Amino acid sequence: MDIKLHKTATTTPRIRQEIQQAPAAVSGSELARRYHVSCPTIARWRYRTTQHDRSHTLHHLLTTLSPAQEEIVMALRESLRLSVDDLLTVAKEFLHPDLSRSALERLLKRRGLPSLPP
Secondary structure (H helix, E strand, O other), X not given: OOOOXXXXXXXXXXXXXXXXXXXXOOOHHHHHHHHXXXXXXXXXXXXXXXXXXXXXXXXXXXXXXXXXXXXXHHHHHHHHOOOHHHHXXXXXXXXXXXXXXXXXXXXXXXXXOOOOOO
């Protein structure tokens, strides 16, 4: 069985299930002593419906450009076939003066155009 746990997890899915199925009369501190974890860990797993870790990936990625500006940059890249440096110059001049080269490269990679197609 392939169980994927967070690398610093102190509980297993079996322990998490036992915590969730424990009667309400059993206190969190008693469960914490039984499983050698902290009270916040007991509180976390007691009220969840699953025994799996949640994703630690940001769901709202921080970007420099607005979605409309990103579309303009992508249209420029596809239609004018500008290099990253030329695209950066144009984007800084007309769209966002604080745009960095790394932010532009992340955008291109995220959108699937890290390099110009032949």
